Amino acid sequence: MSLDAFTSVLLSGLVLSSLYALLASGLSLVWTTLGIFNFAHGVLMAVGAYVTWQISQSIGETYWIGYSIALMIVVMVMLGAVLEYVLIRPFYGNKNIVLVTVMTTLAGLTFLENGIQAVWGPRLKQLPPLIDGNISIHGLLTLSAHEAVIIVVSPLILIGLYYFLNYSIIGKSIRAVGQNQKAAKLMGINVSRSFILTFGLAAALTGIAGAFYGGLRLMNPTMGSEPLVKALIVVIFGGLGNISGTIAAAYLIGFLEAFLIYFIGLYWTPSLLFLFMIFVLIFRHEGLFGESARTTT
Amino acid sequence: MSRIKTQATVATICFALLCFLPLFVTDSYIRHLMILAFIFAVVACSWDISLGYAGLFNFGHVAFFGIGVYTTGVLARNYGFDPWLALPAAGVMAGISAIPIAIPVLRLKGIYVVLVTFAFSQLCLQLVLSQSWLTGGSGGLVRIPPLTLFDYNFARDGKFAYYYVALVLLVFTVIALTRFVKTPFGRGILALRDNPDYAAARGINQAAIRVTVLVVSAIPAGLAGGLYCLYFRISAPEVFSFGTATLVLSMLLVGGTSTIYGPVAAAFCIVLFSEYLENFPDLNVYKHLVIAAVIIAILRLAPDGLAGLAKRLTMRLIKDN
Amino acid sequence: MSILLEVKDVTRTFGALKALDGVSLSLRKGEILGIAGPNGSGKSTLFNVISGIPFHATTGLISYDDQEITRVRPHEIYRAGLARTFQKDCEFSSLSVRDNVLVGAHFSSLREEMHDDTAIEYALDLVGVEESKRSQKAENLSVFDKKRVMIASSVVSKPKLLMLDEPASGLTKPEVNQLCELILAINRTGVAILVIEHIIALLLKVAPRLLILNEGKLLAEGTASEIIVNKDVIEAYLGGSTHP
Numbered sequence: 137m138s139l140d141a142f143t144s145v146l147l148s149g150l151v152l153s154s155l156y157a158l159l160a161s162g163l164s165l166v167w168t169t170l171g172i173f174n175f176a177h178g179v180l181m182a183v184g185a186y187v188t189w190q191i192s193q194s195i196g197e198t199y200w201i202g203y204s205i206a207l208m209i210v211v212m213v214m215l216g217a218v219l220e221y222v223l224i225r226p227f228y229g230n231k232n233i234v235l236v237t238v239m240t241t242l243a244g245l246t247f248l249e250n251g252i253q254a255v256w257g258p259r260l261k262q263l264p265p266l267i268d269g270n271i272s273i274h275g276l277l278t279l280s281a282h283e284a285v286i287i288v289v290s291p292l293i294l295i296g297l298y299y300f301l302n303y304s305i306i307g308k309s310i311r312a313v314g315q316n317q318k319a320a321k322l323m324g325i326n327v328s329r330s331f332i333l334t335f336g337l338a339a340a341l342t343g344i345a346g347a348f349y350g351g352l353r354l355m356n357p358t359m360g361s362e363p364l365v366k367a368l369i370v371v372i373f374g375g376l377g378n379i380s381g382t383i384a385a386a387y388l389i390g391f392l393e394a395f396l397i398y399f400i401g402l403y404w405t406p407s408l409l410f411l412f413m414i415f416v417l418i419f420r421h422e423g424l425f426g427e428s429a430r431t432t433t
Numbered sequence: 434m435s436r437i438k439t440q441a442t443v444a445t446i447c448f449a450l451l452c453f454l455p456l457f458v459t460d461s462y463i464r465h466l467m468i469l470a471f472i473f474a475v476v477a478c479s480w481d482i483s484l485g486y487a488g489l490f491n492f493g494h495v496a497f498f499g500i501g502v503y504t505t506g507v508l509a510r511n512y513g514f515d516p517w518l519a520l521p522a523a524g525v526m527a528g529i530s531a532i533p534i535a536i537p538v539l540r541l542k543g544i545y546v547v548l549v550t551f552a553f554s555q556l557c558l559q560l561v562l563s564q565s566w567l568t569g570g571s572g573g574l575v576r577i578p579p580l581t582l583f584d585y586n587f588a589r590d591g592k593f594a595y596y597y598v599a600l601v602l603l604v605f606t607v608i609a610l611t612r613f614v615k616t617p618f619g620r621g622i623l624a625l626r627d628n629p630d631y632a633a634a635r636g637i638n639q640a641a642i643r644v645t646v647l648v649v650s651a652i653p654a655g656l657a658g659g660l661y662c663l664y665f666r667i668s669a670p671e672v673f674s675f676g677t678a679t680l681v682l683s684m685l686l687v688g689g690t691s692t693i694y695g696p697v698a699a700a701f702c703i704v705l706f707s708e709y710l711e712n713f714p715d716l717n718v719y720k721h722l723v724i725a726a727v728i729i730a731i732l733r734l735a736p737d738g739l740a741g742l743a744k745r746l747t748m749r750l751i752k753d754n
Numbered sequence: 755m756s757i758l759l760e761v762k763d764v765t766r767t768f769g770a771l772k773a774l775d776g777v778s779l780s781l782r783k784g785e786i787l788g789i790a791g792p793n794g795s796g797k798s799t800l801f802n803v804i805s806g807i808p809f810h811a812t813t814g815l816i817s818y819d820d821q822e823i824t825r826v827r828p829h830e831i832y833r834a835g836l837a838r839t840f841q842k843d844c845e846f847s848s849l850s851v852r853d854n855v856l857v858g859a860h861f862s863s864l865r866e867e868m869h870d871d872t873a874i875e876y877a878l879d880l881v882g883v884e885e886s887k888r889s890q891k892a893e894n895l896s897v898f899d900k901k902r903v904m905i906a907s908s909v910v911s912k913p914k915l916l917m918l919d920e921p922a923s924g925l926t927k928p929e930v931n932q933l934c935e936l937i938l939a940i941n942r943t944g945v946a947i948l949v950i951e952h953i954i955a956l957l958l959k960v961a962p963r964l965l966i967l968n969e970g971k972l973l974a975e976g977t978a979s980e981i982i983v984n985k986d987v988i989e990a991y992l993g994g995s996t997h998p
Contacts, residue, residue: 173544175675226733234544235490236732239686242679243725250721361675365555372548403563410556417549418537617860624846624857631844633807635907636832636861691848 143277145398146391151283151352152366153390154290157383158345159363160370161297162338164382167371168314169334172224172237176244177342178364180212182357183248184343185350186256187211189263201264205347209340216339217332219244224331252357263350286348293344294383297337301379310334366393369413375422439747444607444694451600461591466708468592468664471599472657474700475606477684478693479653485690486614487646488626490543493534493550495681496557497527497651499672501658506574506668507567516580520659527655531647538647539640558673573669580663588664595664602660603697606653610693613649622646683728689738698739758783758915758946759804759836764814766799773799774811775970783914786937786947788961790954792990796970797950798841801919804948805838806831819914833863837908838917843900843924847893851883851903854892858907877910878903881936898929902936909940916940918949922956934959954982966990 159181166174191211192204223240227233265282272278301307312320313330321327342360349359366389374385389409396405455464480494501523508514508522537549561568568574580587580598587594613619625632625642633639662668671677680703688699703724710720735742759781766774774796781787791797803811806828816824823831837858846854855874859865864873878888881902887895892903901921908916918937922930937960941947951957957964957978964981966974968990974981981987 167544173547223729230736234547235484236686236736238490238492238547239682240729240732242675242682243728245675246679246721247725250718250725254718254722368548368551372552376544406559407556407563410552410559413552414537414549414556417545417552418540421541421545617856620846620849620853620857621861623848624854627846627848628844630807631840631846631904632857633828634805634832634838634840635858636829636911637857638827638829638861 141398145394147277147279147283149391149394150287151390152393153387154286155345155349155363156366156370156390157294157386158290158341158348160367160374160382160386161294161379162341163364163367164371164374164376164379165301165310165334165341166338167376168379169310170220170224170331172234173241174338175238175241175364176219176223176248177241177338177367178360178362179245179248179252179357180215180339180342181346181349181360181363182252182355183215184208184212184339184346185263185355185359186252186261187343188347188350189261189355190256192263197264201266201347201351205344208343208347212339212343213336216336219339220332220335224335225328249357256357258356260354260356261350262354263347265351266348282348282351286352290348293341297341298379298383306333310337366409369409372413372416440694448604455591455593455596459591464592464596466704468595468599470701470704471596471603472661472664473681473684473704474697475603475657476654476681477688477696477700478607478610479650479657480681480685481690481693481696482610482614482622482650483646484685485692486619486626487622487643489538489643489646490546491538491550491647491650492547492678493554493557494650494654495678496534496550496554496673497531497654498658498661498677498681499554499557499561500527500530501655502662502668502672503561503568503574503658504655505659505662506577509663510574510577510668511567516578516663520580520656520663523659523662524652524656527651527658528648531651532644535644535647539643554673554678558670561670561673568668568670571670573667575667577662577666577668579666599660599664602653602656606656607693607697610649610653614693618642618645683724687728687731687738689740692738692740695738695740695743702739756783757781758785758819759948760815760817761800761804762815762817764800764803764811764816766796766803766809767812772970774803776814777967777970777972779965779972779975781915781946781948784941784944784946785963786941786949786961788957788964789948789950789967790952790957790964791967791973793952794969795967797967798919799970800967801838801917801948801950805836805917807838829861832911832913833861835863835911835914836917837911837913837915839901839904839908839919839921841920841923843897844904845892845895845900847891849892851878851888851890851892851895854903855907855910859910862911864911873910877906880909880939881906882932897924898926898932901925901933905936905940909943909945913945915946915948918947920950920952922951922953930956958982 159177163174163177166172166177188201188204188208191207192199192201195204223244224237227236227240230236265280266285267281269281270278271281271284301311309320309325310330310333312323312325313327317327345363346360370386370389371382373389374381374383393405393409396408400408454467458464476495476498483489483491483494504523504526505516505519508519509516514522534550534553538546541549562571580595585594587598614622621632621637622642624635625637625639629639658672684699684703685696687703688695688697707720707724710716710723716723731738737744757780761777761779763776763778764774765772765776777796777800779787789797789800802809804816806826810825814824815822818831818834818836821834823834846857849857852871852874855877859868859873883899883902883906887899892900895903905918921933925933934956937947937949949957949961962977964976964978965972966981966987973990974984974987976984
């Protein structure tokens with residue numbers, strides 16, 4: 137394999153990994169804290185991209201896209217809170233909560249996907265890149281500045297998330313709720329506020345991933361469904377309920393996917409990834425980086 | 434006792450009505466909707482065995498349907514099998530493919546079962562997409578031969594014959610599954626769901642029950658897939674999609690789990706309701722929004738589904754009399 | 755009389771904790787053996803490793819009816835004729851009372867001999883669950899009725915050994931008396947019984963021979979009258995108080 141091909145595989149792996157990490161960490165966060173699996177998570181990526189596009193259209197395209205992204209984050213936090221309130225909240229205490237929320241989040245997915253279609257129509261759209269131009273390093277490696285921003289900014293966001301969860305009061309209370317809801321309640325933590333916050337945070341992370349993605353490829357209402365499935369694989373590999381494991385797994389899967397596509401082709405790669413996922417679930421369902429299984433049935 | 438009698442009476446009346454319906458309704462579009470409802474009702478009520486009765490969060494049931502669609506499609510289209518042979522082969526193939534999926538399910542519980550079965554259905558989809566020499570890839574298989582008998586095409590006379598084939602499949606499935614859950618073995622399935630430790634202490638082999646449940650629920654789904662394929666004369670990868678899974682799962686949850694007849698009733702309601710919305714062209718994109726909202730509302734307001742509502746209603750009637 | 759159940763030097767550890775530490779006991783056919791001990795003494799763990807639910811012994815040997823069952827899967831242990839109950843009131847909540855008992859019969863070694871429901875009705879007669887309650891869902895029963903249904907679902911399989919895990923917990927005094935009668939009645943049909951109780955009073959009524967467990971070890975063994983005057987037992991189990 138030539139050096140040229142190698143670096144391009146490496147680069148696409150890095151870009152993919154960064155997006156998966158943003159998406160998967162939100163998915164994992166919701167799972168840890170609320171104990172439910174959010175199938176509407178992927179479509180939030182599309183919502184984030186479309187909302188960013190809408191904001192940039194209203195404030196005028198002369199402004200840098202970063203401002204629109206910042207405003208979009210606010211919208212996404214509110215949307216996440218609304219989703220939690222409508223799709224999850226009514227079913228706490230239901231003995232079938234895992235199953236019922238699979239259904240309600242799937243309904244949420246259908247709703248949002250068709251909602252995008254209804255509001256923005258089927259015409260394909262694209263966001264402007266965060267930074268124009270290309271970067272070339274010694275002629276070995278050429279990538280767009282936008283990709284470079286994704287590669288650099290995503291880990292920074294994730295590091296920020298890690299510190300937020302581990303060192304801030306709100307972050308700690310979210311983790312406490314995830315570990316033991318009852319005890320957290322007894323300690324005076326507002327559990328339902330933590331749930332809303334978690335959903336809002338997850339939606340914002342996914343929205344950012346969507347805005348990044350929208351500058352890379354054309355947007356459509358179902359642009360989040362494939363990344364959701366990838367995020368699912370990532371979360372399984374990293375171990376449910378384990379943020380640092382999830383982030384590590386995102387990079388591992390991103391690279392693995394890039395290399396598999398290079399060596400065995402686009403057709404067999406997804407099948408192999410799912411096969412890996414099934415094996416991980418069977419033999420080590422706490423994930424590759426998980427320490428112990430969460431005892432949730 | 435009277436509740437069971439009421440149920441049997443209602444079932445018999447419905448069956449009689451469905452039998453004679455095509456004599457009065459000659460519109461082939463309405464018949465088409467009924468065929469669709471019959472097929473999805475089979476998928477939904479067979480899913481009820483693993484999801485409802487056994488309490489297994491099996492999320493890959495639609496994959497059995499898809500496997501049926503492709504088994505029949507590949508055999509009839511690529512290898513020239515008689516459709517009458519390719520149809521039962523779909524049931525057999527779905528039943529066999531339930532065994533490998535049972536292996537991980539035996540070791541896992543809760544959300545992990547959802548994830549591993551979901552991965553299984555995605556794996557099926559990916560294999561179908563990648564093996565285009567066999568499956569036609571993302572375009573699917575087209576021009577699959579229809580069911581015929583002595584040169585009589587079943588789609589003729591306003592799909593008259595397809596209507597009855599689908600009805601027979603549904604009636605056969607409902608009767609077989611209802612009987613199955615009433616056997617002592619079927620009671621064991623419920624016992625295992627209610628209390629796994631106690632069930633083991635009464636001689637119930639968890640592995641045997643789970644494998645049996647998955648195989649038994651996969652067979653009707655596979656047959657329904659086979660019929661779906663012969664009726665539409667295509668095998669398309671969409672059968673493995675989120676959309677199909679959501680549709681059938683909503684029938685199950687709206688109808689009420691662990692009832693068999695609930696999902697069947699819901700299949701009719703959902704197919705007819707979503708087609709009714711087609712009458713409003715202005716609604717077009719909003720149709721799915723309405724359906725999603727209705728599903729959430731029903732899950733919220735009637736957590737036991739339509740069957741739960743019917744139960745409460747008959748209870749009240751019995752009390753009043 | 756010949757030995758039915760033999761437990762040899764059985765240990766069960768959870769990490770650093772030794773829940774059972776070299777316990778041995780044997781039980782003859784048709785015998786009633788009582789096991790008592792304070793909370794955390796390892797009584798329930800002993801039951802769990804014998805029945806294989808939900809775990810097996812870490813080391814040691816358990817044989818039943820001259821066959822080793824240390825690592826045998828729980829449903830096979832039941833089919834061999836060793837049935838247990840649980841301390842908390844357990845039931846198959848979505849099944850009727852009759853079907854609760856039916857499950858016990860159908861998945862036992864007796865399946866081929868079951869032609870009608872007489873065995874089920876007989877078992878329910880034996881434990882004293884009224885005819886009118888038998889079509890109800892088991893979850894609507896009282897605690898005592900649930901416990902009786904749980905016993906019925908095991909005696910219906912004609913076990914050789916019935917293991918009762920704190921059967922008297924949650925029962926009123928008259929119910930405990932009825933329970934004692936029931937235990938003796940089942941024993942009269944030739945079933946050996948191993949019964950764990952926190953309250954020694956019940957054991958004194960039904961079990962001629964008693965074992966006392968403490969901190970995972972066998973502390974004392976003997977007849978009822980020997981046990982209640984045993985100094986170690988009074989010290990460890992009763993904490994020196996005079997409460998029987």
